[in-house]
Amino acid sequence: MRIKRCIDNGWMDGSTNMFSCGSPAGYPCALLYRRLLFHQPATVIHLFHSFSGLALAAFNFGSQLYHSVVCVLVQFLMLRLMGRTVTAVLSSFTFQMIYLLAGYYYTATEEYDIKWTMPHCVLMLKLVGLSFDYYDGGKEPSQLSPEQKKAALLSVPSLLEVCGFSYFYGGFLVGPQFTLRSYQRLVAGELTDCPGKPPNSVVPAMKRFGLGFLCLLIYAIFSPYYPDSYYQTAEYEVRTASVWRTDSTEQYVLRCVLQEGVCILSGLGYNGVVDGKHQWDACANMKVWLFETTPLFSGTIASFNINTNAWVARHVFKRLKFLGNKPLSHVTSLFFLTIWHGLHSGYFLCFSMEFFIITVERQAQALVRDSPLLTRLASSPLYPFIYVVQQFIHWLFMGYPLVAFCLFTYDKWLKVYSSVYFCGHVFFLVAYLSMPYLRKALVPKKERKDKKQE
Structure with missing residues (x-):
């Protein structure tokens, strides 16, 4: 009842409607693949994955599935015609990002809607990641990190292979992210505990x-x-x-x-x-x-949306190493995540608050690590009480930036934050401004000098 x-x-008109015709529908598809298609040629498996994903798209979005088809075809042509070039990577990123943002712009409302842009944001990461992995496949192995070696493509994929990868029922509608190399291993029957x-x-x-x-x-x-x-x-x-x-x-x-x-x-x-x-x-x-x-905000982020965060780390944050500035790379990565989610002001506020909260938390952790008094307290019998207080703060303020994420528009989230007197903003601003004075009071002078020299 x-x-x-x-x-x-009507409270399940949002994401859970996607569950009813997305995630659960993948189970019978996976069972069919296991029972009838596991030993079939790669072409048959690609066709099955392509048509099953297209069927899910048609059921959910009708004729609007053409948006994904257009982007898949354009991406394949870029791989074929532009090759392993920086131009191909930049063109892929630019086209796929502009297409997604245009979709957000022309379909945006003030409510949480089920529309073609939801799976398209997942597809956008897949296709841009594909261009990066194909580009990495042309480099010398010594130039690649271990994770880049694992994902690098040594040859250009076929159109059918790209379609199977893009529409695979295990990741098309709501993710997770995975590489084409992982998909190729699945089709080859390598991802099994019994060869x-x-x-x-x-x-x-x-x-x-x-x-x-x-x-x-x-x-x-x-x-x-x-x-x-x-x-x-x-x-x-x-x-x-x-x-x-x-x-x-x-x-x-x-x-x-x-x-x-x-x-x-x-x-x-x-x-x-x-x-x-x-x-x-x-x-x-x-x-x-x-x-x-x-009890940590960073712990929540590390446990949440893992594959998307890993994609951003691999293809945005780490590739900005040439900037020589980690905070700038971090801010750029968060900005990418913000516009990837959409154009509403609530997304910008949420991710800016996330950056600020994590900054304060890292300063607090450094303070505990550098202060002999706080280090002793953290390892004393009082720790369970400290954990409860820390967890209370975490639970209290973890939902605070997410309210803006959920309510989207300026007029809505401003009303909510005004009703609680911007308590989260005030709390973390006071903590940030207090941190230098706390370090001066709790960290020995010698320790502070050593840290400055580092």
Whole structure:
């Protein structure tokens, strides 16, 4: 009854509608691949992945699936005609990014909508990453990092191969990100714990499906009581933004673990053997236990949207090494993530707050590390109490920047933040301004000099 009321009230018109015709639909596709297609030629497998993904796109977006088709075809032509050149990489990035932003601009509303731009932002990363990996394949191995070597393409892929990679049901609608090399290994039957046979991944996949179903129940229970519009009501003014984290983030956990289960079932989630045990976390986009228990803001970020963050680190942050400035590379990467999500002001506020919060947290961690008094406290019997306080601050303010992310527009998020007197902004600004004085009081003079010399 609770789930039915949730649907009737319209609170599942957002991401969870995508779940009903996206992530769960991948399970029968993966089972069909395992049972009937695992030993078939690569051409047959590519066709199956292409048409199953196109069918999902047509079911969700109708004729608007042509947007993805256009971008896939243009990307293939760039690989074929421009070759392994910087021009090809820049052209790919420019075209795919402009196409996505144009889609955001012409389809934007003030509400959370299910539309073709949602899977297209995932596809955009895949296609741009493809151009980077093809470019890296022309370099000397000594010039590449270990992760670049793993993803580099030694030959130009065929159109059918690019289509299968782009529309693979385990990642087309909602992610996760994976490389064409991983997809090629899947098609070749290499991603299995028993060579020559489909992987023994049914039980690991069902575990993720079960966790996803649990998240669905949590979301169905809480979403009728705390829709996004709740945070603009008078009742909210006596409550806290952290409630948003409990409810709305369950949508994302649900999406990630369900789709991860599809990837595991197909074999794409296979990640080799560690300490004698087969690992199935190659497509893990969430570390759920870390996400729920970490007292650190950086811990939440490290456990959240893992594959997308890894893509940005590999293709944006690390490739900006020539700037010689880590903070500038970090800011540029966050700016890319911001516009990749959309053009609403709430995204810009959210990611700018994220950068500021992480900066303050790193300064606080350095203070604890450099101060003998704080180091002793952190390792004393008082630590459980310190952990509770730290976790309270984390839970209280983790949802604070996400309110702007959720409410999109200036008039909405400004009303919410005004109702709580911009408490998060004030808290972290005071902490940032206080940090130099705290270091002076708690860190010995000799330690401060050594740090300056470093």
